[in-house]
Amino acid sequence: MMSGSNHNNNNNNNNNNSTKKLRVMVSLKCGTRKFLVELANIHQRFRFNLPQEGYFFIHKQNVMGDDRSFRWHRVDHGDNIDIFNGSVSGGSS
Numbered sequence: 001m002m003s004g005s006n007h008n009n010n011n012n013n014n015n016n017n018s019t020k021k022l023r024v025m026v027s028l029k030c031g032t033r034k035f036l037v038e039l040a041n042i043h044q045r046f047r048f049n050l051p052q053e054g055y056f057f058i059h060k061q062n063v064m065g066d067d068r069s070f071r072w073h074r075v076d077h078g079d080n081i082d083i084f085n086g087s088v089s090g091g092s093s
Contacts, residue, residue, distance in 0.1 A: 022048065028071040032057050032064050035081070051085040058082040 024038055035057070042048045057064040059073050059081050075081065 020048065026070060026075075028075065029069050031069045031072075032066050039083075050083070053085060054087045055083050055085055056088045058084060063088050 022042065024035075024042070026035060026038070039048070039050060043050055059075055059079065062073070064073050064081070
């Protein structure tokens with residue numbers, strides 16, 4: 001099980017801290033693609049707001065690639081995965 005945080009920089013409700021946390025259970029062999037499906041379900045059921053302009057995942061200060069598993073990213077029980085607004089562009093190869 002791990003918790004995810006949604007870091008939203010918008011100040012729509014005069015609340016300066018709009019970070020929300022939730023706990024989800026994932027399989028280590030799955031990756032962020034499966035996490036995206038689960039977040040979409042959570043969004044529909046509980047109105048967990050996800051950034052409309054796009055978002056990406058960070059684990060221990062590292063961007064999580066869509067094509068890698070949680071095990072590859074060394075995600076462990078109780079770890080946080082943070083959701084940030086925006087997108088990540090490729091670096092130099």
